[in-house]
Every structure is written in structure tokens, then in C-alpha cells.
Amino acid sequence: MSGIKIIQKNRLFCIVVILFFSKNSYSINCDKAITFSEKSICGDDVLMLLDKTMNLYYKSMLGSNIGLGAHEKLKSTQRQWLLERNRCVNKECVFDLYKSRLGNICDYPVITGVHPVCDDYDAVIKSLK
Secondary structure, X not given: OOHHHHHHHHHHHHHHHHHHHOOOOOOOOHHHOOOHHHHHHHOOHHHXXXXXXXXXXXXXXXXXEOOHHHHHHHHHHHHHHHHHHOOOXXXXXXXXXXXXXXXXXXXXXXXXXXXXXXXXXXXXXXXXX
């Protein structure tokens, strides 16, 4: 196995460990889950990991210097995404929306500082194996 692949696997492993043990990385309070998508996320370990990952990426991007316009756009697109996610009536819809959002949430260029490390949906799912 090449050195780069080992580093990538170790990075993904570290992200997964951090997500599983971080207490405030859920975006959903499962005790108050109302919508189908919220209940599905709370009842599915993979969806829960995707939700934690997305929440971490979102908070990382909000904390980055991406400029005021991009900052507002990030919040606006997140609100729209949540509305769309909450309209899902099956798990496939929820998975598809996470796949799409994880693929673009970190696309904003950072003006100064370090860009948060974000993996796409496939990399997050692969980290579970």
C-alpha cells in the first residue's frame, strides 16, 4: 500500500473516531425528531455518521474566512438543503441528499488561513469498511 493511501486511510479513521466520540456534533436532537428524515437518521448508524460529518464540515466552513458573501450563501444553501431533506419520505432520498451536500459543502474558497479538510460521501462511507 502506498504512503499516500495509508495517510488517507489514517486521516479518515481519525475523522470517524472524532465524530463518534464528539458529543455536540449531532445536528439533530433525536429525542425531538419529528420528520421522517430525522427519525431515519436517528435510527441508522450510517446516516448518523453522515449527519455528524456534514455538521462538522458545515461548522468548519462557517469558522473559515470565506468572505461575507460566501458565508451568507453557505448558510442560505444549508437552510434550503435542510428543508429539502425534511421533505424526504424514504431513506434513499435522505442518502442522496447527504451525498450531494457532502460533495459541495466545502467548495467555498478560503480567503486566508487553512481550508478545512473535507472528504466526499464515498470516502466517508468507505471509512466505515
